[in-house]
Amino acid sequence: MTDTDQRVIEVDALRRGYSGGFEAVRGISFSVSRGEVFALLGTNGAGKTSTVEVLEGLARPTAGTVRVLGLDPHADRAVVRPRTGVMLQEGGFPADLTVTETVRMWRGCTTGARPAAEVLAQVGLTARASVRVKQLSGGERRRLDLALALLGSPEVLFLDEPTTGMDAEGRRDTWALVRALRDAGTTVLLTTHYLEEAAELADRLAILHAGEIVTAGTPDEVTASRPARIRFRLPADVPAARLPLDLRAAAEGQQVEIRTDRLQETLTGLLRWAEESAVRLEGLDARSASLEEAFLEIAARTPEGVR
Structure with missing residues (x-):
């Protein structure tokens, strides 16, 4: 057939x-x-x-x-x-x-x-x-x-x-x-x-x-065409600027979010830095993109114009 x-x-x-x-x-x-x-x-x-x-x-x-x-x-x-x-x-x-x-x-x-x-x-x-x-x-x-x-x-x-x-x-x-x-x-x-x-x-x-x-x-x-996400909260005495340059991302106060196409490598680097710097990452959450995230990202970036 x-x-x-x-x-x-x-x-x-x-x-x-x-x-x-x-x-x-x-x-x-x-x-x-x-x-x-x-x-x-x-x-x-x-x-x-x-x-x-x-x-x-x-x-x-x-x-x-x-x-x-x-x-x-x-x-x-x-x-x-x-x-x-x-x-x-x-x-x-x-x-x-x-x-x-x-x-x-x-x-x-x-x-x-x-x-x-x-x-x-x-x-x-x-x-x-x-x-x-x-x-x-x-x-x-x-x-x-x-x-x-x-x-x-x-x-x-x-x-x-x-x-x-x-x-x-x-x-x-x-x-x-x-x-x-x-x-x-x-x-x-x-x-x-x-x-x-x-x-x-x-x-x-x-x-x-x-x-x-x-x-x-x-x-x-x-x-898979959307970046993975890593979220965590830094201790109050650790500013986001202390993160290595390749790990810096959007931050609101002590809450940090990193978007990456290389989840395993990025997460490994983050955990290594945290261990070497004796920094505890509160609420650490790492996950691949979901279908919902892909859908919402498409809806947000695509111009409107059709009812």
């Missing part, structure tokens, strides 16, 4: 504009392989929703091409839709139906739908099957949204903020389910504001801002 055969989602120079000249997506390109979890991240208004709507076949691109399972998701929607599952940010289900009634209603609109009890067990809602939708917690409603997206055993699964409103246990259970789906060969495109979620789940990711992809790669590749 060739690399092209493995590409389940292909986006090439995608642009999407709206009336009045507003361009939400500005020529982005990426691909997602079979059995891969791909996270599309970005600040509010970055273009995530506009991109996903095109991938789901809900809108045409203004320019560029999009393929899902080798087909145009808009022109070939009748063929593509039964092979995909979509979990929207809000399902909008009738409040007075029970969980089981909601799933059964949805089954009537789903090709090759699985039994209601099966999907409810998969998302941990068996015990809530007879409860009305209006009585569910926010996290339980998200589980119901996920159950409906999984009804047709989709080859491609679109998850839009899947764990919003869930407690920690529900979020971890959902992560485990997404991993199991990926391992079984399902291709997952995920949008989320929880950067820990993206770091935990994504095989690869792209960060959008102002309609453009600013950086992309594995979570490790994205964070």
